[in-house]
Amino acid sequence: MAWKFETSGLDGQCELFGVNIFKYRWRDCRETAAVTDPHYGVEKMFHVYEVEIDGQLRRFAAGEFSNCVWGFYLEQG
Template identity: 70%
Template sequence: MGWKFETAGPTGECKAFGVNIFKYPWRDCKETATVTDPRHGVEKVFHVYEVEIDGIPRRFAGGEFSNGVFGVYLPEE
Protein backbone atom coordinates (compact mmCIF):
# COMPACT_ATOMS: atom_id res chain seq x y z
CA MET A 1 0.00 0.00 0.00
CA GLY A 2 1.22 3.48 -0.82
CA TRP A 3 0.97 6.49 1.45
CA LYS A 4 0.54 10.18 0.60
CA PHE A 5 1.56 13.06 2.83
CA GLU A 6 -1.40 14.79 4.49
CA THR A 7 -0.06 17.21 7.08
CA ALA A 8 2.60 18.01 9.65
CA GLY A 9 2.50 20.16 12.72
CA PRO A 10 3.10 20.35 16.43
CA THR A 11 2.53 17.05 18.20
CA GLY A 12 -1.01 17.12 19.56
CA GLU A 13 -2.36 19.52 16.95
CA CYS A 14 -2.45 17.69 13.59
CA LYS A 15 -5.64 17.59 11.58
CA ALA A 16 -6.64 14.75 9.29
CA PHE A 17 -10.10 13.73 8.12
CA GLY A 18 -11.23 17.26 9.09
CA VAL A 19 -10.48 16.83 12.80
CA ASN A 20 -7.60 16.97 15.26
CA ILE A 21 -6.69 13.27 15.36
CA PHE A 22 -5.10 13.68 18.78
CA LYS A 23 -8.58 14.15 20.25
CA TYR A 24 -9.53 10.56 19.36
CA PRO A 25 -8.27 7.24 20.72
CA TRP A 26 -5.85 5.49 18.38
CA ARG A 27 -5.65 1.76 17.76
CA ASP A 28 -2.21 0.49 16.75
CA CYS A 29 -2.72 -1.64 13.62
CA LYS A 30 0.59 -3.48 14.24
CA GLU A 31 1.80 -2.37 10.82
CA THR A 32 4.37 0.10 9.57
CA ALA A 33 4.49 2.39 6.57
CA THR A 34 7.60 3.61 4.79
CA VAL A 35 7.05 7.26 3.92
CA THR A 36 9.14 10.12 2.57
CA ASP A 37 9.61 13.32 4.56
CA PRO A 38 8.25 15.97 2.15
CA ARG A 39 10.68 18.63 3.35
CA HIS A 40 13.95 16.70 3.46
CA GLY A 41 13.26 13.74 1.15
CA VAL A 42 14.38 11.25 3.81
CA GLU A 43 12.58 7.91 4.22
CA LYS A 44 10.94 7.31 7.58
CA VAL A 45 9.11 4.31 9.01
CA PHE A 46 5.91 5.30 10.81
CA HIS A 47 3.37 3.14 12.61
CA VAL A 48 -0.11 2.67 11.13
CA TYR A 49 -3.04 3.61 13.34
CA GLU A 50 -6.81 3.65 13.14
CA VAL A 51 -9.21 6.20 14.62
CA GLU A 52 -12.99 6.11 14.57
CA ILE A 53 -14.54 9.40 13.50
CA ASP A 54 -18.33 9.69 13.39
CA GLY A 55 -18.57 5.89 13.45
CA ILE A 56 -16.21 5.44 10.49
CA PRO A 57 -12.81 3.77 11.00
CA ARG A 58 -9.99 5.77 9.39
CA ARG A 59 -6.40 4.59 8.93
CA PHE A 60 -3.31 6.75 8.86
CA ALA A 61 0.44 6.47 9.30
CA GLY A 62 1.95 8.86 11.77
CA GLY A 63 5.17 9.67 13.55
CA GLU A 64 7.63 12.37 14.48
CA PHE A 65 9.74 14.09 11.84
CA SER A 66 11.70 15.79 14.60
CA ASN A 67 11.23 16.63 18.26
CA GLY A 68 7.68 17.96 18.57
CA VAL A 69 6.87 17.86 14.83
CA PHE A 70 4.40 15.13 13.90
CA GLY A 71 3.61 13.96 10.36
CA VAL A 72 0.48 12.26 9.03
CA TYR A 73 0.12 10.18 5.87
CA LEU A 74 -3.08 8.74 4.42
CA PRO A 75 -3.45 5.60 2.29
CA GLU A 76 -3.29 6.23 -1.44
CA GLU A 77 -6.52 5.35 -3.14
Protein backbone atom coordinates in the same frame (compact mmCIF):
# COMPACT_ATOMS: atom_id res chain seq x y z
CA MET B 1 0.83 -0.04 -0.10
CA ALA B 2 1.84 3.48 -1.08
CA TRP B 3 1.43 6.32 1.40
CA LYS B 4 0.92 9.98 0.55
CA PHE B 5 1.87 12.88 2.81
CA GLU B 6 -1.26 14.61 4.11
CA THR B 7 -0.24 17.09 6.80
CA SER B 8 2.11 17.86 9.66
CA GLY B 9 1.83 19.82 12.84
CA LEU B 10 2.76 20.27 16.44
CA ASP B 11 1.98 17.70 19.10
CA GLY B 12 -1.68 18.03 20.10
CA GLN B 13 -2.55 20.53 17.35
CA CYS B 14 -2.93 18.70 14.06
CA GLU B 15 -6.07 18.42 11.94
CA LEU B 16 -6.68 15.19 10.03
CA PHE B 17 -10.02 14.02 8.60
CA GLY B 18 -11.43 17.43 9.58
CA VAL B 19 -10.78 16.99 13.31
CA ASN B 20 -7.94 17.45 15.79
CA ILE B 21 -6.57 13.92 15.51
CA PHE B 22 -4.95 14.13 18.95
CA LYS B 23 -8.39 14.27 20.59
CA TYR B 24 -9.14 10.71 19.43
CA ARG B 25 -7.87 7.36 20.64
CA TRP B 26 -5.47 5.81 18.13
CA ARG B 27 -5.41 2.03 17.76
CA ASP B 28 -2.03 0.67 16.68
CA CYS B 29 -2.59 -1.65 13.68
CA ARG B 30 0.79 -3.32 14.32
CA GLU B 31 1.91 -2.39 10.82
CA THR B 32 4.52 0.02 9.56
CA ALA B 33 4.52 2.29 6.54
CA ALA B 34 7.57 3.40 4.56
CA VAL B 35 7.03 7.13 4.01
CA THR B 36 9.10 9.92 2.50
CA ASP B 37 9.76 13.12 4.44
CA PRO B 38 8.23 15.87 2.25
CA HIS B 39 10.95 18.40 3.12
CA TYR B 40 14.14 16.32 3.12
CA GLY B 41 13.22 13.40 0.87
CA VAL B 42 14.48 10.77 3.33
CA GLU B 43 12.57 7.57 3.98
CA LYS B 44 11.13 6.97 7.43
CA MET B 45 9.16 4.12 8.96
CA PHE B 46 5.97 5.24 10.71
CA HIS B 47 3.37 3.17 12.54
CA VAL B 48 -0.10 2.65 11.05
CA TYR B 49 -3.10 3.54 13.21
CA GLU B 50 -6.90 3.49 13.10
CA VAL B 51 -9.31 5.94 14.68
CA GLU B 52 -13.09 5.99 14.79
CA ILE B 53 -14.54 9.36 13.80
CA ASP B 54 -18.32 9.74 13.68
CA GLY B 55 -18.74 5.97 13.50
CA GLN B 56 -16.29 5.53 10.61
CA LEU B 57 -12.89 3.83 10.90
CA ARG B 58 -10.03 5.79 9.37
CA ARG B 59 -6.47 4.55 8.78
CA PHE B 60 -3.34 6.65 8.70
CA ALA B 61 0.39 6.45 9.27
CA ALA B 62 1.96 8.84 11.74
CA GLY B 63 5.25 9.59 13.40
CA GLU B 64 7.47 12.37 14.63
CA PHE B 65 9.65 14.21 12.11
CA SER B 66 11.39 15.89 15.04
CA ASN B 67 10.62 16.49 18.70
CA CYS B 68 6.85 17.20 18.93
CA VAL B 69 6.48 17.75 15.16
CA TRP B 70 4.25 15.04 13.68
CA GLY B 71 3.72 13.90 10.11
CA PHE B 72 0.59 12.16 8.85
CA TYR B 73 0.15 10.03 5.73
CA LEU B 74 -2.86 8.43 4.05
CA GLU B 75 -2.96 5.27 1.94
CA GLN B 76 -2.98 5.84 -1.81
CA GLY B 77 -5.08 3.82 -4.17
